[in-house]
Amino acid sequence: MLEELKQEVYEANMQLPKLGLVSFTWGNVSGIDREKGLYVIKPSGVPYDELKPEDMVVVNLKGEVVEGDMNPSSDTPTHTYLYNHFPKIGGIVHTHSPWAVSFAAANMDVPALNTTHADTFYTDVPAADALTKEEIEEDYEGNTGKTIVRTFKERGLDYEATPAALVSQHGPFAWGPTPDKAVYNAKVLEVVAEEDYHAMQLTRQNLELPQYLLDKHYYRKHGANAYYGQNNAHSKDHAKREN
Amino acid sequence: MLEELKQEVYEANMQLPKLGLVSFTWGNVSGIDREKGLYVIKPSGVPYDELKPEDMVVVNLKGEVVEGDMNPSSDTPTHTYLYNHFPKIGGIVHTHSPWAVSFAAANMDVPALNTTHADTFYTDVPAADALTKEEIEEDYEGNTGKTIVRTFKERGLDYEATPAALVSQHGPFAWGPTPDKAVYNAKVLEVVAEEDYHAMQLTRQNLELPQYLLDKHYYRKHGANAYYGQNNAHSKDHAKREN
Amino acid sequence: MLEELKQEVYEANMQLPKLGLVSFTWGNVSGIDREKGLYVIKPSGVPYDELKPEDMVVVNLKGEVVEGDMNPSSDTPTHTYLYNHFPKIGGIVHTHSPWAVSFAAANMDVPALNTTHADTFYTDVPAADALTKEEIEEDYEGNTGKTIVRTFKERGLDYEATPAALVSQHGPFAWGPTPDKAVYNAKVLEVVAEEDYHAMQLTRQNLELPQYLLDKHYYRKHGANAYYGQNNAHSKDHAKREN
């Protein structure tokens, strides 16, 4: 069942240790088949060097295990919640990457301070509200998804244009059109969190990027007029036209 | 004598350089056979790439060498003291991992600021009091164990729920039910010390986790109702129930 | 066409991940044949582990693609501008190396605080002015070159003696007589940015090097009286004479 997706999710999971985003088993990636309404996720607590594609667990959008001998990630209810409320995402990743965790522990957004940020995230990456005592005791992992979605709604953010969030006191979640892109976004978040930290120690000036620079970098890589990379009609033309 | 335990202790020692917890020979792991009242420890000053399982030294709970041609770790009296006073631990590790040492040098606890901490340590990891001049001159390594045990007693801490301590001006000790788990705990301490440092530079707000979040994360992984990983009755059920 | 230069530019590009200067595809190196007025540059968005020498794109000094099936780097107009206005440079590199980016985000020069800096950069490495809204919307990448050149002119800097600049909010560009030397200069900038950051956190004293020390270190490695390395008449003689 879903063998190709399992392979894809397996490979995305295996990127996490390579990119320095996880220690031990502290991370998980999932990917969804929207037509079938099923998603595939890493099993809970299995070390990366023992992981195999066939270990991936298949879960439906009620959060029920549909196939697999192993327990799915304990963060499965968070993934379920996000897939249900962010209908255009195809993959989700959760890590405890250390720079993003530092901002989550400080209960601070990862602000947009440089163009690497703007290439991937159109706004600050928000730190979602910490869960209340009641939310934690009632349904911890489900409510972890809920606080992310609520934060995007309250701030009027577009989850496709800003494909990540911190959960305060906990760590980052990132997503994207595919599991692979979700992992890419998680790595970008880690890189810019490190850079932001150092910039914020160097000066107390307000370093937020102006909107026109966010626009330029974000739309250089995304949307109809993108011209970065090889897969768009605009790029070679742009290179010639610009000089 | 104790060949299996020697192999286990050897392998746990070899994890230290792999996990980035030691430079040169600056660390040691031991493991105990509680029935025989004997423990096995790394020899003193032997480089990791020359270490062999049969080099491990067997020591009794009076701190006397029972088997082995080499000198045991110079920290042996600390291990002896801890095994005698923390009767449920099966392995001990001492490192000079740099982030934990930085907190030890600052004479500060590693505070519980994020859920990675809470997954492993139920409270702040305490910085035990620095030794007095008399304690250092009388029995330095033995009193290093004594200050740890005294600190746990004075603060009313449970050494099983918070399986590590800093010795002020010196560095971290960690322990656990097995040598392997002790090394895991030492790595978690190093990771959260790094994250805490950065969070504490980002803001001067009080970032301590609330007790209900410590409870949730700690008991998600420990005890009768744990549901993380593959080895418990609750986890798959939980994944279904939660959504 | 330009097969040797393509090989040289390819090898310089492949140094970027080895030296820890890039994540993913975030960097590019070019090299110029001044006689032909053509330069060779990395294609846009191609991962380093898939890159081949024959993928390099040939561009003229109007910024037009002369040979190559792929789109050139989206930063091509910046390279074109710099080659046109810094006539003695033979190679250019752009990265998003994290320490240099932190200074760029903080809108701060990388100051000359130690002799490693002085060995390669004769002055502070300047943070060029951020682009205005009009400059960004009119010709973003071309104007990125323009702000660098303008900054060198306004401050009276010699682009051969200080072969790098930060673009504020963005990141570093470095250059040199060859693509290989440009990459070397980019790595030096990253190293000294890290050291400067830490020195600036340790103390608020003014740590700028005096001019006579900049002179000594810079001219020990550059110009007619250089005596570092194997390729000059002065060095062995110097070693004898000095004591």
Next chain:
Amino acid sequence: MLEELKQEVYEANMQLPKLGLVSFTWGNVSGIDREKGLYVIKPSGVPYDELKPEDMVVVNLKGEVVEGDMNPSSDTPTHTYLYNHFPKIGGIVHTHSPWAVSFAAANMDVPALNTTHADTFYTDVPAADALTKEEIEEDYEGNTGKTIVRTFKERGLDYEATPAALVSQHGPFAWGPTPDKAVYNAKVLEVVAEEDYHAMQLTRQNLELPQYLLDKHYYRKHGANAYYGQNNAHSKDHAKREN
């Protein structure tokens, strides 16, 4: 000539990149044959992956090249000065390791804040005075040795008990009874500089170790009563006696 010493110095040089102490060619190790009054040093500017034992240059205590086709390190006059004024050292190493350089740039000693420091350095590692304009122009590398020796004299330090110094605005020199031990000391300095930096950011309290703790750790590893490691009469006995 001196083939064994050349091999030893070669191997010590090759440790520098492995221990993360150098980028490119920025470092050099030498070792001396005190009976012959000759020392062996790395050639100037040769990359580590091209270095061979037979490339090592033989220099006498006047700083004259006695054997070798290549130029010796441009820091040769510093080595000569140190060998002449610190008569018991057998090896010297100079690096630009980044944490030690940060303290040198800040013109600050690396203070004794933890027992890893005390195991190797009996006091703070001093930042020698920056050279004056006259000293730089007259004999830069020779006077680099002079400021180190002068600093040890002025502060009444024992160069065997504190086998390293920073040169302000420049970087660290370390030494020891052999080239290998000198490299070890250079690595310890780098490790404790990193730990000190972080401890000093965590708190503004005075964290200097008390003298009795410096005594305990230093003499646990050095001198007639040392009991760390395998090569002394006291260690096994100590392990037994202490508990």
